[in-house]
Amino acid sequence: MGKKSGSVNIGHFFDFFEARIEFIKQACLDRIEGTILVCCYLDSLAGYRYGGASGRDRLKRFLTEHTDQADVWRKVSLILLRQHFETKDHPFFDGMINFLNKLGASTDNFLNLDFNPDICIDTLFDRAREELPGDDLRQMQHDIHEFEYSSILWNEYRNPSVHETVVSINRAMNLADNEEPFYSNMNVMEGGKITRTITCFDIPPTFLVRTIETGLRSFKELIEKGECTMHLSDSSVRDSTLISVSKRSKTGVDSAYPRMITKPFRPLLIDSGHLLDLAKQCHEKWQSLEHPEDRWSETCLSRSCIVACIFFLESITNCVLRDFAVTEPLHLPSKLRKKTGLHIKDLGHLPLKERVFLTPYLCSAGKQAFSREYFDRGSREFQQMEELIKIRDSFAHSRPIKRRLNITSSGEREYVLDDMFKENFWPLTQIPKDIFIIEYSHAVLAKKIVDWVIDQIDQFLDGKLVQNNWMNSEQIEFAPK
Numbered sequence: 001m002g003k004k005s006g007s008v009n010i011g012h013f014f015d016f017f018e019a020r021i022e023f024i025k026q027a028c029l030d031r032i033e034g035t036i037l038v039c040c041y042l043d044s045l046a047g048y049r050y051g052g053a054s055g056r057d058r059l060k061r062f063l064t065e066h067t068d069q070a071d072v073w074r075k076v077s078l079i080l081l082r083q084h085f086e087t088k089d090h091p092f093f094d095g096m097i098n099f100l101n102k103l104g105a106s107t108d109n110f111l112n113l114d115f116n117p118d119i120c121i122d123t124l125f126d127r128a129r130e131e132l133p134g135d136d137l138r139q140m141q142h143d144i145h146e147f148e149y150s151s152i153l154w155n156e157y158r159n160p161s162v163h164e165t166v167v168s169i170n171r172a173m174n175l176a177d178n179e180e181p182f183y184s185n186m187n188v189m190e191g192g193k194i195t196r197t198i199t200c201f202d203i204p205p206t207f208l209v210r211t212i213e214t215g216l217r218s219f220k221e222l223i224e225k226g227e228c229t230m231h232l233s234d235s236s237v238r239d240s241t242l243i244s245v246s247k248r249s250k251t252g253v254d255s256a257y258p259r260m261i262t263k264p265f266r267p268l269l270i271d272s273g274h275l276l277d278l279a280k281q282c283h284e285k286w287q288s289l290e291h292p293e294d295r296w297s298e299t300c301l302s303r304s305c306i307v308a309c310i311f312f313l314e315s316i317t318n319c320v321l322r323d324f325a326v327t328e329p330l331h332l333p334s335k336l337r338k339k340t341g342l343h344i345k346d347l348g349h350l351p352l353k354e355r356v357f358l359t360p361y362l363c364s365a366g367k368q369a370f371s372r373e374y375f376d377r378g379s380r381e382f383q384q385m386e387e388l389i390k391i392r393d394s395f396a397h398s399r400p401i402k403r404r405l406n407i408t409s410s411g412e413r414e415y416v417l418d419d420m421f422k423e424n425f426w427p428l429t430q431i432p433k434d435i436f437i438i439e440y441s442h443a444v445l446a447k448k449i450v451d452w453v454i455d456q457i458d459q460f461l462d463g464k465l466v467q468n469n470w471m472n473s474e475q476i477e478f479a480p481k
Helices: 010-028 032-050 056-065 078-086 091-105 121-131 134-145 149-164 205-224 234-239 265-287 294-324 344-349 352-362 367-371 380-396 440-460
Strands: 182-190 193-202 259-261 406-409 415-418 475-477
Touching: 010 032, 010 205, 032 056, 032 149, 032 205, 056 149, 056 205, 078 091, 078 134, 078 193, 091 121, 091 134, 121 134, 265 294, 265 440, 294 352, 294 380, 294 440, 352 380, 352 440, 380 440
Parallel strands: none
Antiparallel strands: 182 193, 259 475, 406 415
């Protein structure tokens, strides 16, 4: 559905995207994440501008109508187009290759670092009609459009980065710090030798950021002047935090259905306690030497308990922020606001330790609370929590573990294995880095650390986690946020 600009909180909407762009510039401009985010936000803005399903044509239209770089995005990469036609096996492609050579795409120019013969697609077709048979040109029309800069952005940047989290291996190296699309030469190695040189193309990250900045600014100006429409889907009107839309009927009753809000941390809390009890039982049986097979069960249950404890901590932190946050990150003191984003719902990109640290500040009414240091980052307890999160991450992103060993002889064909070296354990918790030897005592410590964090948060919030049975009760929300 389409909504006129009058139903949209313009300042809020564009502030949101400006904050996203600033995050890219500060945190990930030169990384794959920067390419992913710029392409997604460009696609998103094109969707708000024109509506409809995501597509190359919609993005191309936004690039040409809402940036000051339309002349760049409508250029055709003559070099890549020539290399493409060289792979074709049909006589009429020879004519196109000769034509591209006349435009400056010949191999004689490839060693010039400033070389860029690319021209607007309209100019290319005008000149091609003068030299090439009409039927041949019509058959090559689709291929030509595929090498328009806007199409290259879609095919070689947006799609691989968004769908596969990769960048093209054939992108040019930016040795000259170019800020606009450019070419450079790359040597092709075969059998350990340089067999040929190819000319590669790249769109620098700085150019992509400039594109989205100018596009956002142009879009905002046209909406403020009432010269264009912002398109919103039904779901975006209902769920988006960006849009200010009335949700009440003529009778004043909320038209949306009520929602049941569950607390996913509850089963994780119960699981961690249950797993710890079972690990204790196996530990006691194993120590009696009557049930040696229970040593393996103790390890399995202890590992699972540690994971459940950390998942519980992350889940309850998110729920606390949802239910008790009264201060938006943009109102925090500057030393706390560095990379939080503008609003509570922007905090998802922050590491868990940062969300835990900020929770008391965001849930405290009144700026007088900001002079306190709720969590002491230098305390052993807080650092143990950080280490516990790293342990969870090491489970999720596991790699082969190298353990230091000392093997000594103890008689004929008998050896003593000693692996009690400090580098084999996490320094603060002393939990083994080798998950095969985790035991009950380590699970006890993990639960103790997480319990301490939750107790601290509850104290900071004046007991709100236990008041009105908050930790155990479900919630029906009649006015969905």
